[in-house]
Each structure stands twice: as structure tokens, then as C-alpha cells.
Amino acid sequence: MLTGRLYAEEGQHAEAAKAYEHAVEADIAFVPEILPPLLNSYARSQQMEHAEHFMRDILERYHGISPVLALTRLYQQRDGERTAVEFLTSQLRQRPSVRGLMALIDATMDKMEGEARENFLILRDLTKKLLEGQAxxxxxxxxxxxxxxxxxxxxxxxxxxxxPIHGVANE
Ligand SMILES: [Zn+2]
Structure with a gap:
């Protein structure tokens, strides 16, 4: 983890990504900590295709929501909202998660109008409050x-x- 950070500070993002990958292999429990800097290093070294493969592989072995949210953002940027939402909903059936629900609400929000949108805003607010109190x-x-x-x-x-705590309202 520290090696990755040192490489990243020197601007060696491909090396940083490798170091972060090793950190994931050493202890998969730390996926939620390692994914944000790892994704940053992938983006800066233009390895987004490799990023997808690596996170797909993590998805098989790790049952928290972090890799799902990271892949959803990747698909959002690369393939658009529709692909991202399809991926997210299929994953949420297998791993129910309040953070996943939050991401789904955010991704669907733009399409809502009138009363439905008002209700969605309430739902979004309540979901946020539910997460705020969670360790x-x-x-x-x-x-x-x-x-x-x-x-x-x-x-x-x-x-x-x-x-990390694993559960519907946590990781
Ligand atoms: Zn203690």
C-alpha cells in the first residue's frame, strides 16, 4: 500500500498500480481502501481495460459492494448510463447493499420527473441518513x-x- 503511494507520488502510475494489486492479493479484505488509489493509478497510466479485468476478477473472490460500485462508474464513463445501471441492478440482486441502492438512485434520478422525482428525493435522503449512522x-x-x-x-x-464490516448497510 505504502509502496503504491510512493510510486504514485513520483508519477510512476503503472508501477503504483502493480504495487496496489499486490496489496489486494496480500489481503483481499482491504479492497475498499485500495480500490480508490488503484483506480486513480489505472486511469493515469491509461490501463482502463486492464482495470476492468482486474476488478472482474476481484468480484469473483470478494463479496463486498466496493468493486461493484467501481465497475459501475467505469461502465458509466465508458459505455454510458444504460450499461452501468444494467450491471448494477444485476449485481444488487446477488449482493443487496444500501450503498448500491444509493448509486442506483443517483443513476436513475435524471430520468425522473414530477411527483416520482419528489418521492425519489425523499428515498435518496432517507438512504443517505441510514448510511450516516453506520460504522x-x-x-x-x-x-x-x-x-x-x-x-x-x-x-x-x-x-x-x-x-471492513460486511452487511447490507456496510461493505
Ligand atoms: Zn481494538
Whole structure:
């Protein structure tokens, strides 16, 4: 993870992407942390085709929502809204997720008009509130809940014990 960041700071984005890929292979639990910088490095080194293959492969082995959201954004930019929404809805049937629902509402919003749009705005607001109260990470030693990832648990001070929580309202 650190190696990736160092390469990225030096502008060596292909090398950074490789380092981030190794970090995913070392511990797949950290996909939610690694995907944003990894995707940034893919984009800057123009490896978006490889990015799709790598994330499709992660999708097979990892059951959280992060790779689904990342692929949805990739399809949105490359193939347009329709392909992206088709992919997202097919994935949401297999892995129900509030964050996925949020992405679906955002992607569908533009097509809504009048009363339907008003109702959609309420739904969007409620979904957002539901996510705001959720801890996304938990310490496997002491049970400390956190909204962001910490390498060291702020409560029991152990290292690498904070993991993403998997569930409908989390990862
Ligand atoms: Zn702890």
C-alpha cells in the first residue's frame, strides 16, 4: 500500500498500480481502501481495460459492494448510463447493499420527473441518513466501530485489527 503511494507520488502510475494489486492479493479484505488509489493509478497510466479485468476478477473472490460500485462508474464513463445501471441492478440482486441502492438512485434520478422525482428525493435522503449512522469498520480484537479505516485501533491500540464490516448497510 505504502509502496503504491510512493510510486504514485513520483508519477510512476503503472508501477503504483502493480504495487496496489499486490496489496489486494496480500489481503483481499482491504479492497475498499485500495480500490480508490488503484483506480486513480489505472486511469493515469491509461490501463482502463486492464482495470476492468482486474476488478472482474476481484468480484469473483470478494463479496463486498466496493468493486461493484467501481465497475459501475467505469461502465458509466465508458459505455454510458444504460450499461452501468444494467450491471448494477444485476449485481444488487446477488449482493443487496444500501450503498448500491444509493448509486442506483443517483443513476436513475435524471430520468425522473414530477411527483416520482419528489418521492425519489425523499428515498435518496432517507438512504443517505441510514448510511450516516453506520460504522463501516470494526476492530476484530475489541469490537471498536469506526466510520473510516485505521491501521492502528484507536481503542485497544492493536495494529491491523480494524476490518471492513460486511452487511447490507456496510461493505
Ligand atoms: Zn481494538
Amino acid at each position: 463501516m469498520y470494526r476492530c476484530s480484537r475489541c469490537g471498536f466501530g469506526a466510520k473510516a479505516h485505521h491501521w492502528q485501533c484507536p481503542s485497544c491500540k492493536n495494529w491491523s485489527t480494524i476490518r
